[in-house]
Amino acid sequence: MDEKFKDCDCEGDSLSSADDLNDQKRKDTISFMTWNLFIGADLSPLFSASILEEVPRRVTEVYRQFLATNFPERVKKIAQQIELYTPDVIGLQEAACWQLRQLTVPEMPAVTFDYIKLLIKELENRGLIYEVSACNHNISAQLRSSQGNFIRLLDRDTILIRKESGLKIVKRREGNFKTNDTTKLGGLNFELLRGWSAVDISNDKHKFRVITTHLETGSPVINLVQGNELLEGPANTSLPIIMLGDLNVTRDGQSPSAAYSHFLHAGFQDVWLVAGQGQGLTCCQDYDLLNAFSTLSRRMDCILYKNGWKPLSVKTFGTELQDRTPIAQWLSDHAGVIAHMEV
Template identity: 70%
Template sequence: MDEKIKDCDCEGDNFSSNDDQNDHTRKDSISFMTWNLFIGADLSPLFSTTILEEIPRRVTEVYRQFMATNYFNRVKKIAEQIAEYKPDIIGLQEAAFWQLRQLMDPHFPYVTFDYVEILLNELQEKGIIYETAALNHNISLQLRSSQGNFVNLLDRDTILIRKESGLKVLNKQEANFKANMITQLGGLPFELLRGWSTVDVSFRNRIFRVISTRLEASSLLVNLRQGNELLDGPVNTTLPIILLGDFNVNNEIAGPPTTYGNLLHFGFQDVWKEVGQGEGLTCCQDPDLLNAFSTLSRRIDCILYKNGWKPISAKLIGAEQQDRTQTALWTSDHAGVIAYLEA
């Protein structure tokens, strides 16, 4: 921890700020990004039937949508956005792992789509090296399709750190929530497992904690319980904290208690509310990603901070028409958020 840490390479000249426009070049600033990459398909057809024999047909339907949303195409635009701003630390949600294998021929090569590996390779081709600092495993499905294949799907959240940022990882944790929503898969109980990852990072002989998570969208009660687990677990520290995530609740304090409201009550501040411009809407485009005009209508993806940070600037990414692929796909059903903070 006494090792001298290099200055952060802070870039991103297109940021707007309530401070001076050159504030993002301060040597003590660190850039953070959060982005839900979109798992690639609407999974609800799997959980909307109580007939077990119907599942293979639903698996085929979901996998076809995943192929149509073409991650190999989308990731090039995602990498372009990352390469433009070069955030020091990235929290990704729905960083999926898909795999297709034949039922009858175990020797036939698996077809694998590892969102994280594909993105890292794309960035490396642009001369930017990121390393996986933490990676937690959430929902896992292994189901037979109606076309003679097994389809494996693993949902993950991850934290990436830019190799040349000068940041040093001291410790990591990867965990699942104890409170998760129970749904039905072909009439059988199925747990919608969610989780979080955290790393303690050293920067110029100071230590801070970064957490990346995605909370439950289908149950406000489960969402609230998961938020309480964060408060009782990785958030319960005196270290400076950055909380990156898809919180899946509208960020309003009024009304019944919410995870977002509880986090603010616990002392967190919202980067976008401090230095963001406009509404900062991040969710959601259509599941096929082909809506002609943006349908972002909620701000549920946030960068929250606590214990000594000073926000400098914040920006949405992946939310504009020019961010779409050449085949008119949005890069994700969510926009990302990137921000600079002074340590």
């Protein structure tokens, strides 16, 4: 792992040897959740800096946005939503880790906002034990701000499993896509790295695979190529399979993306099309999360399945005014999706 992000490493592998769960009741109905937690800021000001000298000011602007979206407050309500549904398996996208290090006072500890650790801790406070089963690292950057600090950002996707679900990890894999979009940062090329996590899971009766990913949003062509990499890689299995993610299902609220269409042509089915009611819109609230009424207008997040699953129910959540934080911020710029499946 990159040394500068050692404080943002994912933790929690005990489910792979959870023999103490063997005496728990195994069930054929399993609940799955997917949620893009929102990285916390609009990163486009960084990429509009045409020369390196502009970057520190833009870094300060973006970090101030992140602080304003207040993940320590959002995570309390995010955990409340998870407690409401208590899913067995959760796929999270934009599970970021932000750090601030003071250049002028190097002995001062870093200020770290690790979405995964903060969420797991908040769930523990509610009596729910979730553990990281897989976690992939995507975009990472360390940039100087205009205020004498280093700001570090790491984007991740992760799969969490509820310890009392009785599910055990058989195998885990994480990877990055070979094809990624690029942009300019201070006039230099910058790769918008994305990836996926996959876990083979057993509940004694059955073995199945879960994948979570966040496909490219800025380029339809790269979105398609990344989808095909999944089909040729971790999604190429005869096991029952669940795909959780921000797949950018539709680009204009109506027509499906090419990658999504390829998933369906490859035999995947969309839980929402089978068991959902309404449009299932999941994106997007404003970047500051303060829009007075929900502005969800596209379906981008979904749960796909293949090889032996039967959908029982599916719904979106985090879409109601009362779901917001005490300062009237939405919990994320995306709604989440929860489904109950029978294998």
